[in-house]
Amino acid sequence: MSTPPFRATAPAPTPLPPYTGDDATCAKCAFPEARTRYRKAGSYRDDEMTLFGPSPRPERLERECLRCDYVWDEALNPPDAPEPIGRELTITELADALSASHQGWALDLSPELAAHMAVGLLRTLDVRTRPDATGGAS
Numbered sequence: 001m002s003t004p005p006f007r008a009t010a011p012a013p014t015p016l017p018p019y020t021g022d023d024a025t026c027a028k029c030a031f032p033e034a035r036t037r038y039r040k041a042g043s044y045r046d047d048e049m050t051l052f053g054p055s056p057r058p059e060r061l062e063r064e065c066l067r068c069d070y071v072w073d074e075a076l077n078p079p080d081a082p083e084p085i086g087r088e089l090t091i092t093e094l095a096d097a098l099s100a101s102h103q104g105w106a107l108d109l110s111p112e113l114a115a116h117m118a119v120g121l122l123r124t125l126d127v128r129t130r131p132d133a134t135g136g137a138s
């Protein structure tokens, strides 16, 4: 995990600490106000260097101190939101699904192009298996 070049960063603890509400206090400067942003699983912060593939961070609420810009992650609120169905696809599984999806058409994806497209899609989409689907990733 890389760190942003210009902000203090807290590693993502497992499990995430509970949401501290509107009156969150910054652990670095004790300022009593923080911004909240929803982040889906696998997403990076805006100022974070991206890795090859999705971030290992789970679905979360990202907090940012309004005085010193320190950023930390907290659990969703309420924390007992329903679990998503299925599991997230790997890059290889999504690349295979992309390659298989065009059969019968003139488009022919090379394995490298399919993998490149899969990485790009997984940066912005939450792609999961469907338990009722046949063929492909399970």
Ligand SMILES: [Zn+2]
Pocket (backbone or CB within 6 Å): 026, 027, 028, 029, 030, 031, 065, 066, 067, 068, 069, 070
């Ligand atoms: Zn602060």
